[in-house]
Amino acid sequence: MAKLSAAERQAQIVELLSSNGTMKAVDLADYFQVSRETIRRDLIALSEAGTVKKWFGGALPVNDFSVKPVDTRLMDHQDIKMKLCEKAMEFIPEHAVLYLDTGSTVLCFAKLLQQLSGYTIITNSISALNALLESNHQIIMTGGTVNAQVMSTYGMQTTSLLKTLRVDAAILGTSGFDRHKGPSTNHFEDAEIKKAAIDSAQTSIVLTDSRKATYSSLTQYANWRDIDYLITDSGISAETVQQLSEMTTVVQA
The missing domain is CATH 3.40.50.1360 (Rossmann fold)
Known part of the structure; x- marks a missing residue:
């Protein structure tokens, strides 16, 4: 995967969570091929922005537990x-x-x-x-x-x-x-x-x-x-x- 800026990676994290629901930080780190600390910083930034919720070693979208048609x-x-x-x-x-x-x-x-x-x-x-x-x-x-x-x-x-x-x-x-x-x-x-x-x-x-x-x-x-x-x-x-x-x-x- 090509190296992404923090903003690009965070935008893709939001898309992944919207599609998949809750994901672990370790799985996000593997997906983007970055350190867990990098993902942790991303999740903190997204959580502070109200875009995702941090949860038990990972994150979920604000609308998790919803069901798509x-x-x-x-x-x-x-x-x-x-x-x-x-x-x-x-x-x-x-x-x-x-x-x-x-x-x-x-x-x-x-x-x-x-x-x-x-x-x-x-x-x-x-x-x-x-x-x-x-x-x-x-x-x-x-x-x-x-x-x-x-x-x-x-x-x-x-x-x-x-x-x-x-x-x-x-x-x-x-x-x-x-x-x-x-x-x-x-x-x-x-x-x-x-x-x-x-x-x-x-x-x-x-x-x-x-x-x-x-x-x-x-x-x-x-x-x-x-x-x-x-x-x-x-x-x-x-x-x-x-x-x-x-x-x-x-x-x-």
């Missing part, structure tokens, strides 16, 4: 997300009953299912429903209150239905899970739905690109020991894989 996130690292989805299909029997979570990576999984037939798919994701409307699957949409930002339903109707069902596999996403002991989300209502889906599933699979291991989100919805497979890409660090492998089966696509 799913259609916006769909285009981020789309090739990686599709590889994760293709790998997940190796753990799913033909004509299975599936629960599809919300989120951009699971939406990629729904788009992959467009090419197949004979599955029963239960979802609270309006985006996944739209992607599968013309497919040759049986689709069951949960009821509930509509969250227009993340294009999903939530509430008692959603969780009550899931508690009555048994599915072969729950396909789940996660927000940043650094400093959590399991997959996470930015919405408490979403956490309750994910918990109900895990309880109803014979197999639970979390799909996430490796960036999610380096920043944090609001609330943990399960312990990694509750998850059968964590499917991620090769960008995740060996140290993180070792830690996660003590609690769940980590599969790298």
